[in-house]
Amino acid sequence: MEFFYHIKATQKSGKPDAVYWGTFKTEARANLALDVALEDAGIETGRGKDYLKPIRTDMPVVDDLPEEGVVCFEFCKRYTLADDQRTWKVIPGAATQGETTPSPVVTSDADLPAAPVTSTDTAVADNTSLLENRTPAVRFAVHLLGDKYLSEISQEQQIVANELAIDLGHAYFRNLLQAKNDVADIGDLSLHAEWKLVQAIKDVFPQDKEHEPALLAAFMSGWINADDRNQLVEDWKSGKLPARDKAPKPLYEHGLQISEHDTGGAHYPVCKMPFRKQLLAQLTVDELRHHITRSENAELHALEMDTDNGYVQDLLLAAENFAEVKAFDTKDLWRYTNAIRKVFSMDKRHELGLLLQFTKAWVATPYIDRGILTREWAAGNRINHVQRTDAGTNADGGYVTDRGEGAYHTLDTLDSEIACALLPMDFNYREIPGGIARRAKEIIEKKEEPWKSWSKILRNQPGILAVNRTAIFNLVRIAPENIHLTPAAHLEFVNQTMTAEFNAATELMPLPVPTVELEVPAAQSGSGGKTDRNPNYKPDFDGLDTEIALATLSADFNIYDIPSDVFRQAKAIVAANDSPFKEWSEALRATPGILDYSRAAIFALIRSAHPEYYKQPGRLVGYIHANLTETDHENPTVEVLAAARHTPEVSWEKEINEKIEAEKAALASQPQVENLGGGMFSIEGLMNENQPEKDDRSPVTEETTSDVQMEETNPAEGEAGNPVPPGESADAVDPQTDAVAETVCTGCGGCPDCGAVAGDATYAAMESGLKEELEELGHDTSNTKTMFTHLMVDLETMGKKPGAPIVSIGAVFFAPSSGKTGAEFYQVINLESSMSFGARPDASTILWWLKQSPEARSAIVVDDTVGLVEALEQFLDFIAENAANGSRTVQLWGNGSSFDCSLLEAAFELADTPFPIPHWNYRDVRTVVELGKAVGLNSRYEIPFEGDQHNALADARHQVKYVSAIWQRLTQN
Structure with a gap:
């Protein structure tokens, strides 16, 4: 194999270039x-030397090659490297017309001996x-x-030639x-090898005859695969191999x-054909093609050779x-090819x-994105790549918008536009000034609100x-003020506003004109009307902060006569400005008319709130x-005072006087025995006493368990350890029974959980008429229902992990x-609604x-679906209405x-809705099933489904059956 090297001298050295070659x-x-x-030769190469490191070039085929194995300085005076730094060309004027034109030799075919050929072309290089x-x-x-090898024509x-x-x-x-077209390997030959092959063909097959x-x-196939090609030519010429007359x-x-037995119906695999035919085989059909017949192969051959078909020729050139x-x-x-045709x-x-x-x-x-790319190109949108939103949907990047045809728009530039739109200054939004851009960049780096909320929503909008x-x-500019504080309302505003017509707008909309009330902060904070405070009290935000700090304390006290130590604690909280005082102060200060509300209303509002709000x-x-709905600010109701945990001081003197008066009244109302003297007494007072119309001891008014529907004890579970006293049911013995009578709180609707809010006084007021109500109902149980804890x-x-839709x-x-x-x-939830809150599906679950x-698939794609937030709110209402002891005591069972x-x-967290059931009340069905297997009970599969x-409801019913069966077996002893 020939190796030809160019040894280039540095410009600073002033020495000539050299070449070296060898086999x-x-x-x-x-x-x-x-x-x-x-x-x-005394040549040093490398950094700081006179010559650079040698580089390998193509082997030139010329008559005046330097001597092999010797460093030559004369060759570079007649020839120079071309722009590709691999091939050699003649320096104009340095060589005569009779000298040869250099030509490259592909090193992969170096086993072919180079044929020194003299060029007959007299044209200038x-x-x-x-x-x-x-x-x-x-x-x-x-x-x-020509009989001579040419690399240039x-x-x-x-x-x-044409x-x-x-x-x-x-x-x-x-x-x-x-x-040539029938030989599959001919495309792998170099230019020099092609010339050698044609010369061999001319030698074996005379041109004056037809072959x-x-x-x-x-x-040609034998010549390409032969080890000794000269011997192959001699064998063909001598007749040892098939001669011209013995085809x-x-x-x-x-x-x-072609198969020997093919009569036209045989099929041949496409994958074994040359690339061009593989490509054309798929281009000419609408479905995937794996095999073709002889006739189809002939059609593909004609299509490949049709130089007038510009579509096919351009496609072949582009693909190759x-x-x-x-x-x-x-x-x-x-x-x-299917995408090309589309x-x-x-x-x-x-x-x-x-x-x-x-x-x-x-x-x-x-x-996964090639379908989107093809669709965009077919629509005339020549995008170079598919951009996706943070939620994984198509962001429709590459469309020509009012930013200009050459604008490169991404989610990052979208963030910059949002930040600029939030700034109150007036500027040309089409050419954003440098100062505005720097301020927008600062907002993005610090992730300031409301930019953070806007970016999170818009980056997840499809086609943004x-x-x-x-x-x-x-x-951004027409959105209501502080709408970002309510994520659900913020998302709803964006979805309702961004219509196709709105998104195509090219003119800015007029900004909302601020009202007079918005310009006067005093009118927003309150009008200074009468409240339950001291008449000399002047309402201001500092006093409001003190009341907020007092309300955040856990101690109960008279809210109208604050103890000095409690007041000092409140002042310390205001000075520290820590949570939760800080958040309550900011929210209440922004509430219109807040200074008009009573002190009791402020205390009740804060002390009734969830501690995590x-x-x-x-x-x-x-x-x-x-919840801030008070109308009479001067006279708070009893319920408001109870919610505020107001504890007024009771006078001991007044309490004793009232007790004495009550004893006197009771004594006067009792029947008297008159003294007649002489040891004789009259009992007419006792005889004439009117008996009460109703005797509490009569069996008519005696309270029994039939007045309230209770859960019965299952006899199969065994007898209780202690006998039940007469007159009481078995359910009344266990205070932790799973079913209790429904007693709806008329004050807050969720007793006894609201006890900390409403106070004992509220319970007394709510339960005062309970006995009379039961007496009126009698034995009628149509208005009662059984309530449970489990x-x-x-x-x-559509997924297996938290956060799945x-x-x-x-x-x-x-x-x-x-x-x-x-x-x-039971409720079916709209899948699009779940994913709009950031829920991500799982591919394996979709395949499942x-x-x-x-039936199972149709149950989740019905028409009467609801949004995620609405479904979760219905579920919360369902728990609150049917839980025996309030939502926080519910024992939540799940399969896993x-x-x-x-x-x-x-899901509650994604919807920004508090989940009322604490995690320590979670119960696992699978654990109970394993316990059942340990005692020889496999109810999960023994009980018919x-x-x-x-179906979510059918599965829940079945789980109730086998969990109850295992529970009863485990607890029967």
Whole structure:
């Protein structure tokens, strides 16, 4: 193998360039010999030396090659490297016309001996073109017309070769081209090897005779694969191998090896054919093609050779320019050609540059996004890559908007536009000034609000990058003030406002004109009316802060006569400005008319709130607006005072006087025995006493367990350890029974959980008429219902981890000790609503759903679905209305320790809604099932399943059955 090196001198040294060449088996041997030759010549290479490191070039084929194995300085005076730094060309004027023109030799075919050939072309080197860049037909025509190897041809030579290539009457050349197309490996030959092959063909097959293409193809295939090609030529010329008059049976047809027994119906695999035919085989069909027949192969051959078909020729050229396309298998080639047909109609002529641009983008695009890329190109949107939002949807990047045709718009530039739109200054939004841009960059780096909320919502909007900049500015600037504090309302505003017409706006909308009231802060804070405070009290925000700090304290006291130590604690809280005082102060200060509300209302509002509300500004504001509804600010109601935990001081003197008066009244009302004297007494007072119409001791008014529906004890579970006293039911013995009578609190609706808020006084007021109400109901139990503590829940989701979209919820209240069931809940949730809050589906779960029954799949795609927030609120109402002892005492059962309960809690978190059930009340169905197996009970599969499997409510009912059965077995002793 020949190795030719160029040793370039540095410009500073002023020394001439040199060359060195030799024949070696490996490149390592060549480098070793080069080092020895350079040392013998006294040449040092590298940094700081007179010569640079030698570089390997193509082997020039010229008559005046320097001596092998010697460093030569004369060669570079006649020849110089071309722009590709690999091939050599003659220096004009340095060599005579009789000298040779240099030509490159491909090193991969170095085993072919170089043939020194003298060029007959007298054209100037600048008017020639490289032969290797011509078509195969032109190259073979040049090889056939000349007996000398040429790497460059003049314009006159090219014209002659083109005439021969299109000459249909030249039978010898036509048969030669057809034979070339039938040889699969001929495309791997170098230009020099092609010339050698044509010379061998001319030597074996005279040009004055016509030869069969099959015979030519057999010789060409044998020559390419032969170890000794000269011997092969001699064998063909001597007749040892099939001679000209003994043609072998045709085994090839248009490059396809034909079976001996093929009568036209055989099919041949496409994957074994040359790349061009593989590509055209997929281009000409609408479905994936794996095999073709002889007739189809002939059609593909004609299509490949049709130089007038610009569509096919441009496609072949574009595809062959990308190694990724040539490496595609049959399936990917069909996808590529299918995309080409969708984007570029076969009935029209298209620019080659567009084909190259689309192919480059299609190859670089991930498989999952190639459909979007094809759709965008077919619509005329020539994007280079598919941009996605933070939620994974298509962001429609690349559309031409009012930003200009050449604008590069991404999610990061969208953040900058949002930050600029939030600034109150007036500026040209189409050409943002530098100061505005720097301030916007600072907002983004610090993640300031409300930019953070706007960015989170807009970056998840599908197609957001196709929205005009004008629409983004309009959206941000017309939004209600502080809407970002309520994420649900913020998202709803964005979804309702961003219509197609709104997104295409090119003119800024007028900003809302501020009202007079908004300009006067005093009018917002309150009018200074009468309240429950001291008449001399002047309302201001400092006094409001003190009341907020007092309300955040856990101690109970008289809110109208604050103890001095408590007051000092409040002042310290105000000075420290810590949470939760800080959040409450900011929210209440922003509430219109806050200084007009009574002190009791402020205390009741803060002390009735959930202890975690202050951590969520949006929910805190919503809570204030929903519960600050006082109308009589001067006279707070008893309920408000109780919620404020107001503890007025009771006078001991007044308390004693009232007790004495009550004893006197009781004594006067008792029947008297009159003293008649002489030891005689009258009992008429006792005899004439009116008896009460109702005797509490009568059996008519005696309270029994039949007045209130109770859960009965299952006899199968065994007798209780202690006997039940007469007159009481078995359920009354256990204070922790799973079912109790429904007693609805008329004050807050959720007793006894509201005890800390309403206080004992409120309970006394609420329960004062309970006995009378029961007496009026008598034995009528139509208005009662059984309430439970245990709640079985089952979720159908599109994922297995917290944060997955929930598509349906099923829940059943039950008592595991008896197996009785209560209220049920079932709701299908809109999948798009769940994903709009950031829920991400799981591909494996989607595939799992596709394998389920039609009934199970149809249950989650019904028409009457609701949004995620609405479904969760209905579920909260269901728990509050049916839980025996309040939502926080519910025992929540789920099928798996980390599935139903955890996914449900994560959904509440995504919807920014508090989850009332604490995590320590989660119960695992699978654990109970394993305990049942330990005692020999496998109720899960022994109990028949009723309904459709993977229906949330049907699954929950079934789980109630086998959990109750296992519970009763485990607790029977």
